[in-house]
Amino acid sequence: MKEYNFAVVGATGLVGRKMLQILEERNLPIKSLRLFASAKSAGMKIRCGDIEAVVEDLADSDFSGIDIALFSAGGSRSREFAPKFVEAGTVVIDNSSAFRMEKDVPLVVPEINPHRITKGKREIISNPNCSTIQLVIVLKPLHDNFGIERLVVSTYQAVSGSGKSGQNQLQAERNGEEVTNPFYPHQIDANCLPDIGKLNEKTGYFDEEEKVINETRKILEDYSIKVTCTAVRVPVWTSHSESVNVQLKKEASLNEIRRVLQEMPGLVVVDNPVKHIYPLAVDAAEKDEVFVGRIRKDPSIDNGIDMWVVSDNLRKGAATNAVQIAQKWININEE
Ligand SMILES: NC(=O)c1ccc[n+]([C@@H]2O[C@H](COP(=O)([O-])OP(=O)(O)OC[C@H]3O[C@@H](n4cnc5c(N)ncnc54)[C@H](OP(=O)(O)O)[C@@H]3O)[C@@H](O)[C@H]2O)c1
Structure with missing residues (x-):
């Protein structure tokens, strides 16, 4: 070679x-x-x-x-x-x-x-973007098979997504040390910050949210998909988690949805909530796959489904x- x-x-x-x-x-x-x-x-x-x-x-x-x-x-x-x-x-x-x-x-x-x-x-x-990669791995088979009308994404993003500076701040706060030059605008330990990247003062979105919205459409090659996103930094070392609400264009049973997700390369379905089995940040760390679980119907809209998606942001992300x-x-x- x-x-x-x-x-x-x-x-x-x-x-x-x-x-x-x-x-x-x-x-x-x-x-x-x-x-x-x-x-x-x-x-x-x-x-x-x-x-x-x-x-x-x-x-x-x-x-x-x-x-x-x-x-x-x-x-x-x-x-x-x-x-x-x-x-x-x-x-x-x-x-x-x-x-x-x-x-x-x-x-x-x-x-x-x-x-x-x-x-x-x-x-x-x-x-x-790291949050976009794990999201589109799950969306691609849904879009190909049933069409996606609209998405509501909420992210729970690890501090390693901010590089060495994010990890250093969380470590210092957990050690009880004074943080002289904080990376985040607030304490991150024991906290959640709905503030990632630069604020677009016109729209009210932070640019991490805009990346998820714009990049998802570009990768799926469909600018008609409606997307909104709230991106949140959480005190987790590694792996981003996402709550994803999807409105499909066509009706699909949960079995059909699970089948197309199971067939997607790089995606693993982990979904047995009765036994408290679903994707977790600590389990996804150091793995290359994207994990999806908590797959259920959203009865509040037509053809709605909810999912929980987790992946190692430093690896697949x-x-x-x-x-x-x-x-x-x-x-x-x-x-
Ligand atoms: N962390 C994630 O999950 C993630 C995911 C997707 C994309 N990204 C992107 O990947 C990039 C790096 O992220 P990271 O998390 O690895 O950050 P990081 O841990 O802070 O590392 C930053 C790297 O950039 C180098 N660098 C900084 N200033 C430089 C300069 N003036 N000239 C040359 N090199 C310079 C640093 O070198 P020194 O050590 O010499 O300062 C270091 O190697 C960013 O663009 C980030 O948005 C990160």
Whole structure:
């Protein structure tokens, strides 16, 4: 098999380190590996399988000769550097929101729309928002089989979704330490914050909510789906949970719904509430699948169903999905 020159940008972060772990777990064909982060991490050594690489300062490096770069260093780094990598001949798989809604940029979940990857093209491919990825994995089979009219999504998002800063604040609060430079606008321990990202003062939505709304329609390629979302940060270390209310276009029995969900790749139905068995954040952590349970009819609307959806935000919500895109890109280009 052909081998490729890889790079991870943001290699010292929560997502970047997870990417390195998953590149190794999935045995990607790595010929060489370059790692980039900020100047303060330059010189640090990080392992990925048998390879030990030295972290380089992104602002002060030459990036020629890289085939595939996984970016997870924040939107402003992506906006500045991803186009330069592409110009140098690299396909960039970008975890930030910088390019997701651009018309010509593919927004890919490999189980759903791998056809958006163009063979032979070194371009930017966006990885969707973590809450969106787990949501669309559940929605895709429902939309294909019954059509989706409307969605009401409420998220319960882990602090690891905010990177090292979110985890550090929760840890400090739990240790009873004074938090001198808090990441969140309020205490996060023993609390729930309906405040993720930047507020759009015109609409009243925070941008995490807008990402779920807009990206869901783009990935499902149906802008007629009505979506609303409330995104909430909760004091959970890892895995995002979501309450999802769906109004289908066609009537479907719970058995039919369960059957199409069970057939969806990457999705696991965990649904035996009599025995208190349903998806849990602690069980989903360190797994690559999306888990769905509490599947029931919503009698308050026509063709309504309610579900509870959980997945590891650092894995399927970020690093696993990015590595799967890299794998698909390789497969498509070697066909
Ligand atoms: N956490 C999640 O669940 C999740 C899910 C989906 C997408 N994302 C996206 O992934 C990205 C990274 O998230 P994260 O959770 O891994 O954050 P993180 O733990 O805070 O890590 C941030 C990374 O970016 C690097 N970085 C920061 N400023 C930089 C600069 N000026 N130049 C070069 N590198 C710089 C950091 O390097 P230093 O260590 O040197 O500062 C670190 O490697 C963000 O765009 C985020 O929105 C995160």
